[in-house]
Amino acid sequence: MSDPRITPVNARVAAAHLPGAAPNLRRVTPEPLRVTRPVVDLLRAPGGARDRQLLWGEAVDRYEDHQGISFVQARRDGYVGYLSSDALGPERAATHWVSAPATHAYAAADIKSPDRHMLSFGSRLTALSETEKFIETDAGFVPRAHLHPINGRLDDPVAVAELFIGTPYLWGGNSRSGIDCSGLVQAALLACAHPCPGDTDMQETEVGHRANESPQRGDLLFWKGHVALVVDVDTILHANAFHMAVSYEPMRAAIARIQDQGDGAVTAHKRL
The missing domain is CATH 2.30.30 (SH3 type barrels.)
Known part of the structure; x- marks a missing residue:
């Protein structure tokens, strides 16, 4: 079954390229647009919960404009959702x-x-x-x-993530005003030219390879529903609800704390 987070189909339309879409749906070739607000929520449903956020100038493909709400797919990671149509403008090449x-x-x-x-x-x-x-x-x-x-890239995801130190924790956030664990990792990796999806489960599956050695700078540690960047053998950096901010934390203490609060053990150690 296709993941609804990255599948451009709703109750009325489906992307023209999708195989096997229901015959009652209108098949649509998307309209290329860009975000024209500093930050805009990408919603799970019109008027619904925030799944992610998009930033000024980010490219989207719009599949529907219905009653002032656009159904779009973000090009940075394929995430689909809804946002206000007045937050979009004509496509323009970023420099x-x-x-x-x-x-x-x-x-x-x-x-x-x-x-x-x-x-x-x-x-x-x-x-x-x-x-x-x-x-x-x-x-x-x-x-x-x-x-x-636009083609200039950075080379240290940890150094990028450190730019967000003190940023308040925000579920589904992707900006300096508020960010969550997967948003922080995505921002850090994309800035260093590493493709990265938007949610922790996707990141655990798609980013890097499993590492059997001791953690080193730039590695990723995953828990169910959470991810952190390794700063050094003793320290992680993550956006977390415990500190309600992007913060450093001693690695062993964080692993113990997360397990003690009922969220389980580390599920994966990945290396880029």
Whole structure:
């Protein structure tokens, strides 16, 4: 059975490429669009629970616009869901991405000008013009120091995750304003050009290979419904509801705590 989290089909439409979709469904070729809000919730159902979040400039394929709600599939990881149609705009090729934990987009190339948006790490932007210290983008003027060229990648997922230290824990969150364990791992891995799905069970199955050696920097430890990055042989880094934030934690203490609270033992140790 297809995973509904990554299968573009609902009660009315199905992606044209899907085999075996119910004959009563309208078969649809998607419309390519992009997110035009700093952060938008990707909902399980219209008006329902948040499954994930999408950031400014992220590409989506829209399969339906029904009563002002769009049914979309995110290109970064294939996750499907619903969001407000007014959070989407025409597709536009991104030229840069936000590599600072967060930044502001200003009305002019001047830090004293009004700030239009707060943009999170990973937001994708299109350059319109450049000055010495700013790049004018589709969101506004963003400091050069906070941007990487679209193909520029980082090389240490742990260092990326450390940018989020202190970020409040948010179930389904994917931004500097709030993030969960799988969102943190996904942000870290995608920034380093490692494909990564959105949820922990998918990550445990699809990311890296099982490691039998002692944990080392950059490894992933999985529990049922949770994931952490290994900082060193004694320390992990994770977004967690115990601290309600992205935080370091002694590895052995975390393993014992998680088991004692009834969430079980480590289910996998993976290496990229």
